[in-house]
Amino acid sequence: MTDPQLVKNKLPKWLKYIILLFPFVIACFQLRTLDNDFYFLYPTGEYILKNGFPHTDFLSMHADMKLVLQQWLSTVIFYLTYSRLGIIGLSVLLYICYALICFLTYKTIRLITKNELVAAVLSAVIDILIFNPFIVTRPQIFTYVILLLDIWLLEKHSQTKQYKYLIGIPLLSLAQINLHASMWPMLFVFMLPYIAGAIPVKIKSFKLEAEGSLIGLFAALAAGTAVGFLNPYGLDNVIYLTSSYGQNKLSETIAEMRPADISTHYGKIMIVLAILLGVIGFFIRNKKFSVRFFCLFMGTLLLGLMHRKGIPYFVIFGTIAFSYVLKDVEVKVPAKLKDKITGRTEALAAVILILITVSVSAYNLYKSIEAVPGQRAHYERLDDVIEILNKSEEPVVLYANFNDGQYLEYKGYHPYIDGRAELFLWQNNEDYEYIGEYYDLRSAHMYYRDFTDRYQFNYLILGENSDRYLLESLSHDDDFELAYEEGGVLLFVRKQP
Numbered sequence: 001m002t003d004p005q006l007v008k009n010k011l012p013k014w015l016k017y018i019i020l021l022f023p024f025v026i027a028c029f030q031l032r033t034l035d036n037d038f039y040f041l042y043p044t045g046e047y048i049l050k051n052g053f054p055h056t057d058f059l060s061m062h063a064d065m066k067l068v069l070q071q072w073l074s075t076v077i078f079y080l081t082y083s084r085l086g087i088i089g090l091s092v093l094l095y096i097c098y099a100l101i102c103f104l105t106y107k108t109i110r111l112i113t114k115n116e117l118v119a120a121v122l123s124a125v126i127d128i129l130i131f132n133p134f135i136v137t138r139p140q141i142f143t144y145v146i147l148l149l150d151i152w153l154l155e156k157h158s159q160t161k162q163y164k165y166l167i168g169i170p171l172l173s174l175a176q177i178n179l180h181a182s183m184w185p186m187l188f189v190f191m192l193p194y195i196a197g198a199i200p201v202k203i204k205s206f207k208l209e210a211e212g213s214l215i216g217l218f219a220a221l222a223a224g225t226a227v228g229f230l231n232p233y234g235l236d237n238v239i240y241l242t243s244s245y246g247q248n249k250l251s252e253t254i255a256e257m258r259p260a261d262i263s264t265h266y267g268k269i270m271i272v273l274a275i276l277l278g279v280i281g282f283f284i285r286n287k288k289f290s291v292r293f294f295c296l297f298m299g300t301l302l303l304g305l306m307h308r309k310g311i312p313y314f315v316i317f318g319t320i321a322f323s324y325v326l327k328d329v330e331v332k333v334p335a336k337l338k339d340k341i342t343g344r345t346e347a348l349a350a351v352i353l354i355l356i357t358v359s360v361s362a363y364n365l366y367k368s369i370e371a372v373p374g375q376r377a378h379y380e381r382l383d384d385v386i387e388i389l390n391k392s393e394e395p396v397v398l399y400a401n402f403n404d405g406q407y408l409e410y411k412g413y414h415p416y417i418d419g420r421a422e423l424f425l426w427q428n429n430e431d432y433e434y435i436g437e438y439y440d441l442r443s444a445h446m447y448y449r450d451f452t453d454r455y456q457f458n459y460l461i462l463g464e465n466s467d468r469y470l471l472e473s474l475s476h477d478d479d480f481e482l483a484y485e486e487g488g489v490l491l492f493v494r495k496q497p
Helices: 013-028 038-051 072-113 116-134 140-160 168-179 185-189 191-197 214-227 240-244 248-253 265-283 291-306 308-326 335-340 343-390 405-410 434-442 448-455 468-474
Strands: 201-203 206-208 398-400 459-463 480-486 489-494
Touching: 013 072, 013 116, 013 343, 038 072, 038 405, 072 116, 072 140, 072 168, 072 308, 116 140, 116 265, 116 308, 140 168, 140 185, 140 191, 140 214, 140 308, 168 185, 168 214, 185 191, 185 214, 191 214, 191 291, 265 291, 265 308, 291 308, 343 405, 343 459, 343 480, 343 489, 398 405, 434 448, 434 468, 448 468, 459 468
Parallel strands: 398 459
Antiparallel strands: 201 206, 459 489, 480 489
16 A cells, blocks of 8 residues: 555646656766866776776876875766767766766655655756756766766665665765775765754753664674775775865865855855745744764755855755755645646646647757857867977977966876866875975976976966966067967977077
8 A cells, every 4th residue: 555645746647757867867968078187098998908007197297196096987977988989988978977867866855755846846956956067078977977877875774773774875885985085975975964853852852863773884884984995095085085175276276175255156146046945944934853864964054055066965965955945845736726737738838848848848958059169269269389399399398387288298298287176186196296286386486497497397288277387487488389279278498409
């Protein structure tokens, strides 16, 4: 017999499917280009399959840097997919992960609320918000899927107190540590609200029953932690997050590591959503309270406010936690109106919703087609510069900035720095504080000739906006000449003595 709670706000199947498929359909009508990080992920996967696991850097010019490939399995997946199926294969992989995210988001909210309308609408909102700019060819697409599975298993255990649902936690730990080790601790951070919820509370008349088994949760935590050491880099992968983030110069160099603010697209999503959820929560009567969902909501909210990189975790998991407040919300159709809802009315509503979906999809396709040439133009200019480098009769000692370095590596060169920011921290590479040096150079806190002479660069690829100090300095230095300038990309060459 069906639990009546499972059909609260039950939707007609056609309406439910349209709501759930709406974000996925409009996402499929957006052209996806390769994310900038892909250009160091691809050669990394190729290197692993051909040479095994490296322990010193093979992409940049700093061959003495200690290397920990915290995303090694993701790089192999991206390499195999792209090398065999090209951009179409990568797009299919991306949309498979997105489909799983959409499905798991809906299933998790429905599990929490037992409310079909709330689950369908909230999951659609989440899915629309995260597609741009978070669903890209980076390891995070696997992380979202794994963490959603983590929450679903924890919630099933909390509601049933059955240990079988915790068996999957160590398996998720094994996958996460090898796919995206920097986010591996999040598996266990998300367990903390459930551990707190499993502690019974009784203070005078205030009483909270235990939700889940403390023994089972701690056992899953211990097993998942132990399994985390099953990776090619052992302890270095396990502690990768603690050694890589929270550094001032890292956050000043990388936009993703800065706090959320209203001036950016990321910040607008975060702050507007937080305010909206707060307003909705304020007007809900008979508010429900749960320790685990309160802790999960506040924890992901803090994460999103502290770092832009944490925003998608609040959008997904903070909203999922908030759904508990809406579990008893019901929309009742007046009897008179209900009598007028015939098969024809439903068919007309379905046609209107489908036309809206098609229109929005067509608009998104038009906008993405319009944007792609601009995105590709920069790489075409770098290709022009690479043609000049290919003609060099002497070994190329190359400077390229944080944003362009990986593309040069993809093309076979070994530049000064690339987008693997945390690798260039001294505590990770055990060689030199390159990210600090790079920050000092960009902010004009070091003399440019001390930098260029130290490494004896004979070619420097500069960005008009990202390398202002170097650009202004080299433009007035007789030892260097401008060999290429187009669309904000410049190449300076050291003159032969």
